[in-house]
Amino acid sequence: MKLQDLKTLSKEKSISVFTLRKLVKKGLPHFRIGRKILLNPEEFDAWFEQCCRVSADTHHKDLDRLVEDTLCELNAILS
Numbered sequence: 001m002k003l004q005d006l007k008t009l010s011k012e013k014s015i016s017v018f019t020l021r022k023l024v025k026k027g028l029p030h031f032r033i034g035r036k037i038l039l040n041p042e043e044f045d046a047w048f049e050q051c052c053r054v055s056a057d058t059h060h061k062d063l064d065r066l067v068e069d070t071l072c073e074l075n076a077i078l079s
Contacts, residue, residue, distance in 0.1 A: 029044075
């Protein structure tokens with residue numbers, strides 16, 4: 001298991017260090033040695049994929065509900 005610091009992972013994944021710190025606060029698996037935060041890139045990929053999939057699923061459900069509500073309102077107006 002190769003661990004990377006936030007700066008290295010930030011460059012590799014094109015995500016800011018600030019964003020990585022926010023993800024750590026949201027539960028991203030990490031190791032802390034003193035003030036240094038270390039991440040396993042493989043764990044990051046798995047966690048990020050799962051996190052994004054849940055967000056995308058929620059987004060689609062919200063969008064589907066919005067479209068359905070709009071169509072119902074249009075049908076009511078046109079009737």
